[in-house]
Amino acid sequence: MNEQTKNAIAEHALAEYPRECCGLILLVHGVEFYAPCRNIAGTPSEHFVMSPEDYAAAEDRGTIVAVVHSHPGAAARPSVADRAMCEKSGVDKWVIVSLGVQADGSIAVDDWCEFSPDGYVPPxxxxxxxxxxxxxxxxxxxxxxxxxxxxxxxFERPDAWWDDGKSNLYLDNFAKAGFTNVGQEAELLAGDVVLMQIRSRNGVPNHAGVYLGDNVLLHHMYGQLSRRTVWGGMWAHCLRTVLRYKG
Known part of the structure; x- marks a missing residue:
């Protein structure tokens, strides 16, 4: 990054604080530019979701060479989610700028970090x-x-799709992924995917996990860390159907 790009990123990050800013570094006719984008995440102080329209506009303008976002009040160190999104993005470089409260009470840039895809798979x-x-x-x-x-x-999963009044993403897409719907009453086998409905205004399954056998479910609830839990109780009550991989 040149100094002009770094200054533009810092200015954007400070303007968005305490929200995470996000943007793209572009090459336009060989010249480096920073293109600020909108963070449309539901909780922008915790993570970022880059506006698809802004990303498309940047692609039309030049070649994307880096994805940028800020860590307000946190270190310039990629999180598990950052590394996973980096692998998925297809962009060769990611940049993090961290901001924090200084001794005089002002907000300023603390540090910078650059990283690239390296085959990372989250635990x-x-x-x-x-x-x-x-x-x-x-x-x-x-x-x-x-x-x-x-x-x-x-497959793309927009935020809060389960409350839009029409989407049924899990059933629509799991079938395309090689799974057969064996029904709510099926005897569970290791590797089965269980589809559950948890506070979905659409009335459709909006949570899923892998049954590991021996009454153990591996799953990742919204806003929580992924974990194993005992299958039964509220999870079985929320069950809507069972999917079995057939390939």
Whole structure:
């Protein structure tokens, strides 16, 4: 990055504080520019979701060479979600700028970090939640890749799709991923995906996990860390159907 780009990023990060800013570094006819983008995340002080319209506009303008975001009040160190999104993005460089309260009470840039895709896969247990990138479906994809050697397709998951009055993303897309719907009453087998409905205004399954056998469920709830839990109780009560991988 040149100094002009760094200054533009710092100015954007300070203007957005305590929200996370996000943007893109572009090459336009060989000249480096910073293109600020809108963070449309539901909780912008905790993570970022870059506006698709802003990303498309930047692509039309030049070549994207880096994704940028800020860590307000946190270190310039990639989180589990940052590293996972970096792998998924297809962009060769990511930049983090950290900001914090200084001794005089002002807010200023503390540090910078650059990192690149390196094949990282988040641990199955204890990963933080970022919807659309590190969520319950991401956990299922990673489990199938690590444990079964199966690469499940990804699909776009807009924030709060389960409350838009029409979407049924899990049932629509799991079928395309090679799963058969064996029904709510099926006897669970290790590797089965259980679809659950938890506070969905659409009345459709909006949470999923992998049944590991021996009454153990691996899943990743919204706003929580991924974990194993005993299958039964409220989880069984929320069950809507069981999907079995057929390939």
């Amino acid at each position: 199955l247990l204890g990963r933080e939640f970022v919807h659309g990138s590190v969520d319950c479906y991401s956990l299922i994809r990673d489990w199938y890749r690590l444990e079964r050697g199966v690469d499940l397709p990804d």
